Amino acid sequence: MAVIRELAIQSMQMLLVLFLAPLLTGFVRKVKARLLRRQGPPLSQPYRDLVRLMRKDVVLADNASWLFRVIPYFIFAATWIAASLVPTFRSGLMFSWSADLIAIIAVLGSARFFLALAGLDAGTSFGGIGSSREVMIASLAEPAMLMIVFTLALIAGSTQLSTMAAFMNSPEVGLRVSLGLGLIALIIVAIAENARIPVDNPATHLELTMVHEAMVLEYSGRHLALIELSAALKLLVYFSLIACLFAPWGMSPPTTEPLPLMAGVAAYGAKLVVGGVLLAVFETAIAKMRVFRVPGFLGAALMLALLATLLRFVSRSF
Amino acid sequence: MHGLTFDIAHLLAGSLVVMSFVQLYQDRLSALINVFAAHALVLALSVAWQAFAQVAPHLYITAAIALVFKAIIIPVALRRIIVRLGIHREIETVVGVGPAMLLGIGLVALSMVVMLRVTADADPLAREDLAFALSVVLLGLLMMVTRRNAVSQVIGFMSLENGLVLAATGAKGMPLVVEISVAFSVLIAFIVIGIFLFRIRERFDTVDMQAMDRFRGEQR
Numbered sequence: 001m002a003v004i005r006e007l008a009i010q011s012m013q014m015l016l017v018l019f020l021a022p023l024l025t026g027f028v029r030k031v032k033a034r035l036l037r038r039q040g041p042p043l044s045q046p047y048r049d050l051v052r053l054m055r056k057d058v059v060l061a062d063n064a065s066w067l068f069r070v071i072p073y074f075i076f077a078a079t080w081i082a083a084s085l086v087p088t089f090r091s092g093l094m095f096s097w098s099a100d101l102i103a104i105i106a107v108l109g110s111a112r113f114f115l116a117l118a119g120l121d122a123g124t125s126f127g128g129i130g131s132s133r134e135v136m137i138a139s140l141a142e143p144a145m146l147m148i149v150f151t152l153a154l155i156a157g158s159t160q161l162s163t164m165a166a167f168m169n170s171p172e173v174g175l176r177v178s179l180g181l182g183l184i185a186l187i188i189v190a191i192a193e194n195a196r197i198p199v200d201n202p203a204t205h206l207e208l209t210m211v212h213e214a215m216v217l218e219y220s221g222r223h224l225a226l227i228e229l230s231a232a233l234k235l236l237v238y239f240s241l242i243a244c245l246f247a248p249w250g251m252s253p254p255t256t257e258p259l260p261l262m263a264g265v266a267a268y269g270a271k272l273v274v275g276g277v278l279l280a281v282f283e284t285a286i287a288k289m290r291v292f293r294v295p296g297f298l299g300a301a302l303m304l305a306l307l308a309t310l311l312r313f314v315s316r317s318f
Numbered sequence: 319m320h321g322l323t324f325d326i327a328h329l330l331a332g333s334l335v336v337m338s339f340v341q342l343y344q345d346r347l348s349a350l351i352n353v354f355a356a357h358a359l360v361l362a363l364s365v366a367w368q369a370f371a372q373v374a375p376h377l378y379i380t381a382a383i384a385l386v387f388k389a390i391i392i393p394v395a396l397r398r399i400i401v402r403l404g405i406h407r408e409i410e411t412v413v414g415v416g417p418a419m420l421l422g423i424g425l426v427a428l429s430m431v432v433m434l435r436v437t438a439d440a441d442p443l444a445r446e447d448l449a450f451a452l453s454v455v456l457l458g459l460l461m462m463v464t465r466r467n468a469v470s471q472v473i474g475f476m477s478l479e480n481g482l483v484l485a486a487t488g489a490k491g492m493p494l495v496v497e498i499s500v501a502f503s504v505l506i507a508f509i510v511i512g513i514f515l516f517r518i519r520e521r522f523d524t525v526d527m528q529a530m531d532r533f534r535g536e537q538r
Contacts, residue, residue: 174325175322176325176329177332177333181332296416299419300343303339306423310423311332313430314434
């Protein structure tokens with residue numbers, strides 16, 4: 001019976017993230033539109049887009065290989081796995097033994113690798129540009145991400161997300177400069193990974209500026225729907241990761257009582273709303289960078305993460 | 319030392335190192351001056367917190383000196399100078415931002431290694447303060463080495479001095495007289511350098527230090 005309950009909660013998390021991901025994207029769009037004094041699309045717009053795309057026929061390029069058709073499913077699966085492993089409303093989920101931070105980054109990294117392959121597969125020049133830029137960004141973002149993970153793991157003594165969240169929730173964390181630096185670096189990496197504004201504009205189809213959109217330009221129909229959904233899921237993963245590592249307050253303990261679980265879901269929703277508003281404000285306030293300035297931006301994240309690791313050693317003995 | 323007091327001291331001293339990195343990252347002069355003002359502000363906060371934590375009231379005076387001179391007077395004066403020299407929009411570096419930051423990380427690592435080895439049995443607060451102070455000093459030196467423009471070299475010098483003040487407050491027992499005289503000598507150095515800037519500019523029509531290398535016949 002206990003096992004069945006645990007399974008139910010784990011699948012509840014899987015469905016919750018799947019349901020919330022388009023809502024989060026729609027929410028950020030809506031807040032951005034309101035900040036620009038536009039009405040903006042309704043919150044349900046991303047769902048409608050997905051349903052419409054699902055109904056449409058797939059148009060494949062003549063010289064697309066089998067890889068091109070398989071990749072959307074693979075990317076969606078990898079991102080969904082990552083999203084369902086990050087603790088959101090309850091720590092100690094059934095599969096949380098596999099929710100290792102390094103493993104989650106590896107899963108997301110392999111999804112990105114296949115997306116870059118898909119960009120190259122159809123042989124169009126835009127896809128090539130997009131893939132090469134994506135790989136350039138990735139080659140800078142991933143070392144930074146790993147340094148952040150090392151810092152957090154050194155502080156929390158584990159790379160297990162549930163354990164880390166429990167440690168961050170305990171009073172023994174205190175105020176640490178390494179954690180602050182890690183948070184800033186993680187936010188920079190999250191912005192770059194999710195193709196948000198200073199690095200890439202998710203709403204544009206201008207050929208000179210796009211990175212993510214250039215890679216998926218050849219996709220249509222249900223393939224495109226899956227890729228859009230995984231992009232939304234990826235945004236949610238990074239939100240949940242930041243919430244779980246740096247703001248684990250209100251997360252429900254490993255229990256099957258309905259009341260704490262509801263409270264956990266409510267806290268998670270509140271965190272997403274706060275994060276979404278902050279992201280929208282940030283994106284409205286800042287201009288997009290030139291592609292050649294991105295290494296400097298991500299380099300700063302790498303430096304901050306390295307510095308966080310170094311400063312961690314000063315406070316080691318206390 | 320209780321946890322929170324120590325944590326806040328650690329946080330402020332650590333942010334001073336971070337501000338030094340922000341200085342290294344900035345390549346525009348006017349932004350650099352803003353960052354320098356923030357650097358001095360963090361220093362003042364950190365010194366004031368040390369005054370509170372060590373129950374040493376004379377450190378409040380040091381904090382006030384840092385706040386008034388370095389966070390307000392010197393940045394305002396520097397801004398006037400660069401506007402008068404007409405270089406407030408200039409961008410200048412010898413090495414790029416990336417290598418400079420890498421060098422900076424190396425220097426921070428070096429100072430951590432040195433300080434943590436040398437001061438193994440010191441008071442933890444003084445120990446980490448010394449480690450941070452040494453890295454701020456080294457980063458100030460790095461700033462002076464990697465910049466071409468005399469104004470940003472001055473800023474590097476001033477932030478180096480901020481590191482010295484941090485070391486002095488952590489070490490317990492630097493007399494107030496010494497601190498005040500250091501603060502004033504920095505101010506005087508600033509005035510002298512300011513006058514020099516105008517002289518250099520009169521002579522060479524630029525404050526780019528490469529022009530002086532050429533003048534001495536060291537380069538081509």
